[in-house]
Amino acid sequence: MNNTTSQEHSFNEAAQSLPELTTDDPMFDDIRHYRDDEVPAVVKRVINDSSLLGGLARNMFPSLPKFMHPVLKPVIRHILRKKFAKITDIRGCQEYVARFMEGVIRNSTDGFTYEGFDKLDPAKGYLFISNHRDISLDPAFIDMCCFYNKLDTVKIAIGDNLLRLPVATDLMKLNKSFIVKRSLSSVKDKIKAFSELSAYIGTAIRENHNVWIAQREGRAKDGNDATEDAILKMFYMYGKKLKMSFPEYVKSLNIVPVSISYEFDPGDVMKARELYEKSRNGNYTKSEFEDIDSIVSGIKGYKGRVHVSAGGPLTGDYQDASALAKAIDTFIYSHYQLFPSVLVAAGHDENVSEMDRARFLERINRAPEELRPYMMRMYGAPYFNYERCVSELKSASQECQV
Template sequence: MFDDIRPYRDDEVVDVIEKLINEKGLQASIASLKMPRLYQVFPSLACTIVKWSLKIRVQKFHNIEQIQIEVAKYLHHLIKSSTAGFSFSGMDNFDNTKPALFISNHRDIVLDVALVNLALYKSGISTVEAAVGDNLLDQPWVADLMRINKSFIVKRSEDTKRAMLTASKQLSAYIHDTVSNRQQNIWIAQREGRAKDGIDKTNSALISMLLLNKDKQTPIADYLAEINIVPVSISYEFDPCDTDKAIELAEKEATGSYQKKAGEDLRSITQGLVGQKGRVHIEFCQPIQGDYCDSKAIAAAIDKEIISHYKLYDSNLVAHAKLNNLSINDTVLKLLNKRMENLSTAQQHWLLTMYANPVTAKQNLQL
């Protein structure tokens, strides 16, 4: 029933790894990142080196847990090299002995869920199965790579409304079965696509999808208790992709559209992982419980938790002050100006806006 979307199981790991080692696309991607000069001049040689390196490094992996432990080591290194500190709190806000559906704001393609997983791992809590949209999986090997690390597929590219509804029902059933029956944590972003403008808003259509599996006789409160939604608020001091996002937002404003370039998602993933992020904080919020009237009310409750627990940094406060002609911390303004030095006036406005919007959201919450 779920074989085409579920993560791979332990008994599939060895075969999938063997398949990945021989994937030319994966070899080329690693070679272009790790040895760009050699790959440019002798691509076949670079790919061969990558293939044999992979063979040696992955021969110890025979189950999912071994892969996750290795990923955790990489994340520890990544946090040391690309952040000024990673913190998390709120573990006492929810019953961590009960499986949860974590719904977070979405700023980074890969790192959001990776950091949620790291916080859970450090707290001795089972890591999540993570939702990943098939729009990011343009090559079959990319899907294999995600599914071998506890990711499941969200079908967003179906051709007809009927097919989309069928896919949504399958996804809803899978999430409920995973949390309620298989007792496994899940993570999904609050909306499709990153919040490039800094506005963290849950798409009510996501909640409607989650409720598709609910029997008509089951009260919403009971179903919410079964899937156990725990909002998660993720705050980055600086966004490594902020200039790219500002360029995209300015172009959309000017022309009404933006055309992604080939390989843009992969570049965003890489930049998001290795780029400097300053301080990063994750707050686990109160579970969403009670008898809500509809999907929009549940989405609003998630938004309230995420916004109220969002950690504002000087980068947010200074950008908001700059846009509203208030007094400004010159030191932080210099950092923002440095990031904007190659941007047009319109692009600079959007970069400041994406940092300022969380401040505005908090202010509006207090009105």
């Protein structure tokens, strides 16, 4: 029996010692995404949602006066009915999102490339853990990689802070998003929620579903991608119930580290402003719909080139969350694409063309002067992480050879 098969056997054997769980179990009803049988009713509800129709009217016809928006709602509702008429299950929703993403790639990037996904087994479930730069596009690009390589699309972990509107919850859950309860205040409620989340993720992997979760809570606004130990400890809460050791349970999750690189970040100015306000005032208060604005600007904004690199499942004997986090970070840092924007910002642009240098600096100089240093550090951070990571790998290799 090979090591992978042995780990699967241990996981399944341990899971049988607890009450049998599936991702459709009632205990997960408050966090799981929609099932196929729920889709028609939800789609109908979304199409008739007044807040969505109003938002689309404002977005599609920004130059029209506000009093015209109510007149447009029936027209937009008719358009949505025609577009969604054939969507009756989650697969149909995903195919619609894939077509939408192809438009995003065509209209707002200079090319989308990916690697590593062809080496994954379509019959297995993987836990994809990536760096986090864009609220909605990070998992969307990973989904496209899965889609192109005939892998099951991912169940997407999404914070409840993004679900203030009921229609937002519906749209996310139609796209296989499950909810991470971040807004709970009591410690007891948080522990219960994390335990439920851990069981859901572990059960999904056992059922051979793919799952995506960001390496940290919130985006890396300073460009410094770093995996939070707390997220990895949350994974193990279910492993503890199964009485599996940390290394054993981690292997059973088939963790695949993913490095996502954007040549240009559509949210760079918004992120820099938040960093500036925090440094100046000690805190930053988001506006009510700022996260929604970030999602929209991320989708519509220019991204230059985008590259996604997936590793193989981590198979090391990681003794704790810190060791596992380091392994994930090492992959992300060493596979981040050092686009000209990164090299210029880091001051290591000897081989960058004048055209690429000018294009990046023009973008920086369009921002308010007080935000430019934050943007430069944001873009340059991956270079220094890459250099440090490569140096550490070389040192480790030399020690092994001695």
